[in-house]
Amino acid sequence: MLDDVLPYLRCPVCERALERFADTDAGSLVCATGHRFDVARQGYVNLLPGGAKPGTADTAEMLANRAAVQAAGHFRPVADALAAQVAAHLPPEAALVLDVGAGTGYYLANVLDEAPQAVGLALDISKHAARRAARCHPRAGAVVADAWQPLPVQDTSARAVLNVFAPRTAPELRRVLHEDGVLAVVVPAPDHLTELVEPLGLLRVDDDKAADLRRNLAPSLVLLGEQHVTYPTRMTRDEVVSVAGMGPSAWHTDSASLAARAASLPDAATVTVSVHLMIFRPG
Ligand SMILES: C[S@@+](CC[C@H](N)C(=O)[O-])C[C@H]1O[C@@H](n2cnc3c(N)ncnc32)[C@H](O)[C@@H]1O
Ligand SMILES: [Zn+2]
Numbered sequence: 001m002l003d004d005v006l007p008y009l010r011c012p013v014c015e016r017a018l019e020r021f022a023d024t025d026a027g028s029l030v031c032a033t034g035h036r037f038d039v040a041r042q043g044y045v046n047l048l049p050g051g052a053k054p055g056t057a058d059t060a061e062m063l064a065n066r067a068a069v070q071a072a073g074h075f076r077p078v079a080d081a082l083a084a085q086v087a088a089h090l091p092p093e094a095a096l097v098l099d100v101g102a103g104t105g106y107y108l109a110n111v112l113d114e115a116p117q118a119v120g121l122a123l124d125i126s127k128h129a130a131r132r133a134a135r136c137h138p139r140a141g142a143v144v145a146d147a148w149q150p151l152p153v154q155d156t157s158a159r160a161v162l163n164v165f166a167p168r169t170a171p172e173l174r175r176v177l178h179e180d181g182v183l184a185v186v187v188p189a190p191d192h193l194t195e196l197v198e199p200l201g202l203l204r205v206d207d208d209k210a211a212d213l214r215r216n217l218a219p220s221l222v223l224l225g226e227q228h229v230t231y232p233t234r235m236t237r238d239e240v241v242s243v244a245g246m247g248p249s250a251w252h253t254d255s256a257s258l259a260a261r262a263a264s265l266p267d268a269a270t271v272t273v274s275v276h277l278m279i280f281r282p283g
Contacts, residue, residue, distance in 0.1 A: 002043055002134070002141035004119040008096050011035050012047045012145065012152040044130035044142035047152040054146070056167070057126035058246075061255065063104060065246035067132065070106045074233045074243070074273065078164075079110040081229045081277055082184055086160045087114035089182040089279070095159035096121060098176060100147050101166020103129050105136025107186075108162060112137045118159070123151065124166075151176055160184065165247075174220040174282060182279050183221055187213055189228065189274040193247075196240060196271060200261050202249045210276040221280040230274040237262050240269055 009018045011031035018029040018037075026039040039045045048054065058066070069075065086097065095118045099108040102122035112120045120140035122133030127144050134142040145152050147167045153176045161173055164186040173183055187209040196202050206212070214223055235243065244250070244258045253261075 002039060002045060004139055005096065005121040005141035008121060008154050008157040010152055010154050012049050042131045043134035044144065046127065046144040048144055048146060052146060054125045058103065058129055060128040062246050062250050063128045063132060065242040067104050068242045069239060069246055070104060072239055074235065077231055078186060078229050078273065078275055079107050081227060082107055082186060083110040083114040085277065085279055086111045086184050090115050090118055090159055093117060096157055097160045097162065098123065098153060098158040099162040100168060101163060102133050105133030105140060107164045108140055109137040111162065112139050170217045170220050177282055179282055182224065182281055185213060185278045186275050189276055191272055192274045193243065194272050195269060196244060199265055200244045200258055201253060202244055210278065213278065217280055219283045222283040224279045224281045227277045229277055230272065232270045233273055234268055235271050236268050237265055240265060
Protein backbone atom coordinates (compact mmCIF):
# COMPACT_ATOMS: atom_id res chain seq x y z
CA MET A 1 0.00 0.00 0.00
CA LEU A 2 0.93 3.65 -0.34
CA ASP A 3 2.36 3.89 3.19
CA ASP A 4 5.00 1.27 2.33
CA VAL A 5 6.52 3.60 -0.25
CA LEU A 6 5.87 6.95 1.45
CA PRO A 7 9.47 7.28 2.78
CA TYR A 8 10.75 7.17 -0.83
CA LEU A 9 8.45 9.86 -2.23
CA ARG A 10 9.14 13.58 -2.50
CA CYS A 11 6.99 16.61 -3.20
CA PRO A 12 6.84 17.29 -6.98
CA VAL A 13 6.80 21.05 -6.32
CA CYS A 14 9.53 21.65 -3.70
CA GLU A 15 11.22 18.21 -3.50
CA ARG A 16 10.77 17.90 0.27
CA ALA A 17 9.63 14.68 1.97
CA LEU A 18 5.93 13.82 2.06
CA GLU A 19 3.95 12.74 5.10
CA ARG A 20 0.46 11.38 5.73
CA PHE A 21 -2.20 13.88 6.71
CA ALA A 22 -5.51 12.46 7.97
CA ASP A 23 -7.86 15.20 6.79
CA THR A 24 -10.34 13.01 4.90
CA ASP A 25 -11.15 9.29 4.94
CA ALA A 26 -8.56 8.47 2.29
CA GLY A 27 -6.25 11.21 3.66
CA SER A 28 -3.66 13.21 1.78
CA LEU A 29 0.09 13.61 1.57
CA VAL A 30 1.66 16.88 2.59
CA CYS A 31 5.20 18.29 2.55
CA ALA A 32 6.81 20.62 5.11
CA THR A 33 6.11 23.61 2.81
CA GLY A 34 2.41 22.76 2.82
CA HIS A 35 1.85 21.35 -0.68
CA ARG A 36 -0.92 18.83 -0.34
CA PHE A 37 -1.99 15.90 -2.55
CA ASP A 38 -5.22 14.01 -2.00
CA VAL A 39 -5.04 10.24 -1.80
CA ALA A 40 -7.73 8.79 -4.07
CA ARG A 41 -10.36 6.44 -2.72
CA GLN A 42 -8.68 3.65 -4.72
CA GLY A 43 -5.42 4.16 -2.79
CA TYR A 44 -3.17 5.96 -5.28
CA VAL A 45 -2.03 9.58 -5.11
CA ASN A 46 -1.82 12.04 -7.98
CA LEU A 47 1.56 13.82 -7.79
CA LEU A 48 1.31 15.69 -11.10
CA PRO A 49 1.98 19.36 -10.46
CA GLY A 50 -1.06 21.54 -11.27
CA GLY A 51 -1.66 22.19 -14.95
CA ALA A 52 0.13 19.07 -16.26
CA LYS A 53 -1.63 17.52 -19.27
CA PRO A 54 -1.44 13.73 -19.26
CA GLY A 55 -1.72 13.55 -23.08
CA THR A 56 0.00 10.17 -23.47
CA ALA A 57 -1.83 8.45 -20.61
CA ASP A 58 -3.28 5.06 -21.49
CA THR A 59 -7.09 5.10 -21.47
CA ALA A 60 -9.36 2.91 -19.34
CA GLU A 61 -10.02 0.76 -22.42
CA MET A 62 -6.30 0.26 -23.16
CA LEU A 63 -5.73 -0.73 -19.53
CA ALA A 64 -8.63 -3.22 -19.64
CA ASN A 65 -7.16 -4.77 -22.81
CA ARG A 66 -3.71 -4.97 -21.24
CA ALA A 67 -5.07 -6.56 -18.06
CA ALA A 68 -6.97 -9.19 -20.09
CA VAL A 69 -3.91 -10.12 -22.18
CA GLN A 70 -1.71 -10.32 -19.08
CA ALA A 71 -4.28 -12.37 -17.15
CA ALA A 72 -4.38 -14.85 -20.06
CA GLY A 73 -0.64 -15.44 -19.50
CA HIS A 74 0.64 -14.29 -22.90
CA PHE A 75 3.41 -12.20 -21.32
CA ARG A 76 4.15 -14.56 -18.41
CA PRO A 77 7.59 -15.66 -19.72
CA VAL A 78 8.60 -11.96 -20.03
CA ALA A 79 7.42 -11.28 -16.46
CA ASP A 80 9.24 -14.38 -15.18
CA ALA A 81 12.51 -13.47 -16.90
CA LEU A 82 12.31 -9.91 -15.60
CA ALA A 83 11.48 -10.98 -12.04
CA ALA A 84 14.34 -13.51 -11.96
CA GLN A 85 16.89 -10.95 -13.23
CA VAL A 86 15.78 -8.18 -10.90
CA ALA A 87 15.39 -10.35 -7.79
CA ALA A 88 18.94 -11.65 -8.32
CA HIS A 89 20.27 -8.08 -8.05
CA LEU A 90 18.29 -7.03 -4.96
CA PRO A 91 19.98 -6.93 -1.53
CA PRO A 92 18.65 -9.14 1.31
CA GLU A 93 17.45 -6.06 3.25
CA ALA A 94 14.43 -3.83 2.56
CA ALA A 95 14.54 -2.27 -0.89
CA LEU A 96 12.44 -0.15 -3.23
CA VAL A 97 11.54 -1.39 -6.70
CA LEU A 98 10.24 1.48 -8.85
CA ASP A 99 8.27 0.76 -12.03
CA VAL A 100 8.23 3.74 -14.44
CA GLY A 101 5.25 3.49 -16.80
CA ALA A 102 3.89 0.61 -14.73
CA GLY A 103 0.49 0.24 -16.42
CA THR A 104 -1.50 -2.42 -14.52
CA GLY A 105 1.47 -3.16 -12.23
CA TYR A 106 1.71 -6.72 -13.60
CA TYR A 107 5.50 -6.76 -13.96
CA LEU A 108 6.06 -5.02 -10.62
CA ALA A 109 3.82 -7.51 -8.80
CA ASN A 110 5.79 -10.40 -10.31
CA VAL A 111 9.07 -8.90 -9.11
CA LEU A 112 7.63 -8.38 -5.60
CA ASP A 113 6.53 -12.03 -5.52
CA GLU A 114 10.17 -13.00 -6.09
CA ALA A 115 11.50 -10.45 -3.58
CA PRO A 116 9.75 -10.72 -0.18
CA GLN A 117 11.99 -8.00 1.31
CA ALA A 118 11.04 -5.39 -1.30
CA VAL A 119 8.29 -2.81 -1.64
CA GLY A 120 7.12 -1.53 -5.00
CA LEU A 121 6.20 1.89 -6.37
CA ALA A 122 4.16 1.95 -9.58
CA LEU A 123 4.45 5.28 -11.41
CA ASP A 124 2.29 6.07 -14.42
CA ILE A 125 0.79 9.18 -15.97
CA SER A 126 -2.56 7.43 -16.40
CA LYS A 127 -4.93 7.48 -13.43
CA HIS A 128 -6.58 4.37 -14.83
CA ALA A 129 -3.21 2.64 -14.58
CA ALA A 130 -2.58 3.96 -11.06
CA ARG A 131 -6.00 2.73 -9.97
CA ARG A 132 -5.18 -0.81 -11.07
CA ALA A 133 -1.55 -0.74 -9.95
CA ALA A 134 -2.54 0.42 -6.44
CA ARG A 135 -4.02 -3.05 -5.92
CA CYS A 136 -1.51 -5.09 -7.94
CA HIS A 137 0.30 -6.35 -4.81
CA PRO A 138 0.00 -5.91 -1.01
CA ARG A 139 3.51 -4.38 -0.92
CA ALA A 140 2.95 -1.93 -3.78
CA GLY A 141 1.80 1.70 -3.86
CA ALA A 142 0.91 3.75 -6.94
CA VAL A 143 1.37 7.38 -7.98
CA VAL A 144 0.31 9.39 -11.01
CA ALA A 145 3.39 11.20 -12.33
CA ASP A 146 5.07 12.11 -15.61
CA ALA A 147 8.15 10.12 -16.62
CA TRP A 148 9.34 13.09 -18.75
CA GLN A 149 9.46 15.39 -15.72
CA PRO A 150 11.49 15.16 -12.49
CA LEU A 151 10.12 12.07 -10.72
CA PRO A 152 8.50 12.55 -7.28
CA VAL A 153 11.00 10.05 -5.87
CA GLN A 154 13.97 10.63 -3.51
CA ASP A 155 17.55 10.57 -4.86
CA THR A 156 19.29 7.12 -4.92
CA SER A 157 16.27 5.49 -3.28
CA ALA A 158 15.51 2.66 -5.75
CA ARG A 159 17.48 -0.60 -5.70
CA ALA A 160 15.77 -1.53 -8.94
CA VAL A 161 13.91 0.46 -11.58
CA LEU A 162 11.67 -1.32 -14.10
CA ASN A 163 10.77 0.24 -17.43
CA VAL A 164 8.67 -2.06 -19.59
CA PHE A 165 7.39 -0.80 -22.98
CA ALA A 166 7.29 2.69 -21.41
CA PRO A 167 8.90 6.14 -21.66
CA ARG A 168 12.06 7.08 -19.77
CA THR A 169 14.66 9.81 -19.36
CA ALA A 170 18.19 8.73 -18.44
CA PRO A 171 19.03 11.57 -16.00
CA GLU A 172 15.98 10.95 -13.82
CA LEU A 173 16.38 7.17 -13.82
CA ARG A 174 20.03 7.64 -12.84
CA ARG A 175 19.13 10.13 -10.10
CA VAL A 176 16.63 7.85 -8.35
CA LEU A 177 18.78 4.71 -8.74
CA HIS A 178 20.90 3.56 -5.80
CA GLU A 179 24.62 3.32 -6.64
CA ASP A 180 24.36 -0.49 -6.37
CA GLY A 181 20.96 -0.58 -8.07
CA VAL A 182 19.90 -1.88 -11.47
CA LEU A 183 17.65 -0.60 -14.20
CA ALA A 184 15.72 -3.29 -16.10
CA VAL A 185 14.29 -2.20 -19.45
CA VAL A 186 12.08 -4.24 -21.77
CA VAL A 187 11.74 -3.08 -25.39
CA PRO A 188 10.08 -4.91 -28.28
CA ALA A 189 12.30 -6.67 -30.85
CA PRO A 190 11.57 -6.09 -34.57
CA ASP A 191 9.55 -9.33 -34.84
CA HIS A 192 7.37 -8.66 -31.77
CA LEU A 193 3.73 -9.56 -32.64
CA THR A 194 4.88 -9.70 -36.25
CA GLU A 195 1.94 -11.89 -37.40
CA LEU A 196 -0.48 -9.09 -36.46
CA VAL A 197 1.24 -6.17 -38.17
CA GLU A 198 -0.26 -6.65 -41.64
CA PRO A 199 -3.77 -7.94 -40.80
CA LEU A 200 -4.41 -5.38 -38.05
CA GLY A 201 -2.37 -2.49 -39.41
CA LEU A 202 -0.20 -2.34 -36.28
CA LEU A 203 2.74 0.03 -36.06
CA ARG A 204 6.02 -1.66 -36.95
CA VAL A 205 8.74 -1.85 -34.29
CA ASP A 206 11.74 0.31 -35.05
CA ASP A 207 14.61 -2.08 -35.90
CA ASP A 208 17.08 -0.36 -33.63
CA LYS A 209 15.15 0.05 -30.37
CA ALA A 210 17.72 -1.89 -28.31
CA ALA A 211 20.70 -0.06 -29.84
CA ASP A 212 18.93 3.30 -29.43
CA LEU A 213 18.31 2.48 -25.81
CA ARG A 214 21.97 1.70 -25.10
CA ARG A 215 23.00 4.95 -26.81
CA ASN A 216 20.40 7.06 -25.02
CA LEU A 217 21.23 5.75 -21.55
CA ALA A 218 25.03 6.03 -21.92
CA PRO A 219 27.18 7.15 -20.20
CA SER A 220 25.15 7.49 -17.00
CA LEU A 221 23.81 3.95 -17.26
CA VAL A 222 25.83 1.09 -18.73
CA LEU A 223 24.69 -2.30 -19.98
CA LEU A 224 25.29 -5.17 -17.56
CA GLY A 225 23.47 -7.92 -19.43
CA GLU A 226 20.91 -8.60 -22.12
CA GLN A 227 18.41 -11.40 -22.76
CA HIS A 228 16.28 -11.95 -25.85
CA VAL A 229 12.98 -13.42 -24.68
CA THR A 230 11.04 -14.87 -27.60
CA TYR A 231 8.33 -17.52 -27.88
CA PRO A 232 5.12 -18.28 -29.76
CA THR A 233 1.80 -17.88 -27.96
CA ARG A 234 -1.63 -19.02 -29.12
CA MET A 235 -4.26 -16.26 -28.95
CA THR A 236 -7.99 -16.27 -29.55
CA ARG A 237 -9.35 -13.65 -31.96
CA ASP A 238 -10.63 -11.61 -28.98
CA GLU A 239 -7.17 -11.69 -27.41
CA VAL A 240 -5.65 -10.57 -30.71
CA VAL A 241 -7.98 -7.56 -30.68
CA SER A 242 -7.04 -6.88 -27.04
CA VAL A 243 -3.30 -7.09 -27.70
CA ALA A 244 -3.69 -4.63 -30.57
CA GLY A 245 -5.90 -2.39 -28.44
CA MET A 246 -3.47 -2.19 -25.53
CA GLY A 247 -0.46 -0.87 -27.44
CA PRO A 248 0.62 2.19 -29.39
CA SER A 249 -1.60 1.30 -32.36
CA ALA A 250 -4.65 1.92 -30.17
CA TRP A 251 -3.85 5.64 -30.53
CA HIS A 252 -4.38 5.42 -34.30
CA THR A 253 -7.12 2.81 -34.72
CA ASP A 254 -10.26 2.47 -32.61
CA SER A 255 -11.36 -0.88 -31.19
CA ALA A 256 -14.29 -1.25 -33.63
CA SER A 257 -11.91 -0.98 -36.62
CA LEU A 258 -9.47 -3.41 -34.99
CA ALA A 259 -12.30 -5.90 -34.43
CA ALA A 260 -13.45 -5.49 -38.06
CA ARG A 261 -9.93 -6.16 -39.34
CA ALA A 262 -9.55 -9.14 -36.99
CA ALA A 263 -12.74 -10.69 -38.41
CA SER A 264 -10.66 -11.96 -41.35
CA LEU A 265 -8.35 -13.88 -38.99
CA PRO A 266 -8.91 -17.52 -37.98
CA ASP A 267 -10.50 -18.26 -34.55
CA ALA A 268 -7.05 -18.58 -33.03
CA ALA A 269 -3.63 -17.44 -34.17
CA THR A 270 -0.04 -18.17 -33.18
CA VAL A 271 1.68 -14.90 -32.36
CA THR A 272 5.38 -14.25 -31.68
CA VAL A 273 6.31 -12.43 -28.50
CA SER A 274 9.85 -11.10 -28.90
CA VAL A 275 11.46 -8.61 -26.55
CA HIS A 276 14.88 -7.50 -25.35
CA LEU A 277 15.34 -7.48 -21.59
CA MET A 278 18.32 -5.29 -20.75
CA ILE A 279 19.89 -4.74 -17.34
CA PHE A 280 21.85 -1.51 -16.73
CA ARG A 281 23.86 -0.27 -13.77
CA PRO A 282 24.97 3.26 -12.91
CA GLY A 283 28.06 4.19 -14.97
C1 LIG B 1 2.71 0.31 -23.38
S1 LIG B 1 2.18 0.69 -21.75
C2 LIG B 1 3.19 -0.38 -20.74
C3 LIG B 1 2.63 -0.60 -19.37
C4 LIG B 1 3.35 -1.69 -18.53
N1 LIG B 1 4.74 -1.38 -18.30
C5 LIG B 1 3.22 -3.03 -19.22
O1 LIG B 1 4.12 -3.39 -19.97
O2 LIG B 1 2.21 -3.69 -19.01
C6 LIG B 1 2.90 2.29 -21.49
C7 LIG B 1 2.50 2.91 -20.16
O3 LIG B 1 3.22 4.13 -20.02
C8 LIG B 1 2.34 5.12 -19.52
N2 LIG B 1 2.85 6.45 -19.92
C9 LIG B 1 2.79 7.05 -21.11
N3 LIG B 1 3.37 8.26 -21.06
C10 LIG B 1 3.85 8.40 -19.80
C11 LIG B 1 4.56 9.42 -19.13
N4 LIG B 1 4.90 10.56 -19.76
N5 LIG B 1 4.87 9.24 -17.84
C12 LIG B 1 4.53 8.10 -17.18
N6 LIG B 1 3.86 7.09 -17.76
C13 LIG B 1 3.54 7.24 -19.06
C14 LIG B 1 0.99 4.77 -20.13
O4 LIG B 1 -0.09 5.35 -19.40
C15 LIG B 1 1.03 3.25 -20.07
O5 LIG B 1 0.48 2.75 -18.87
ZN1 LIG C 1 6.27 20.76 -1.41
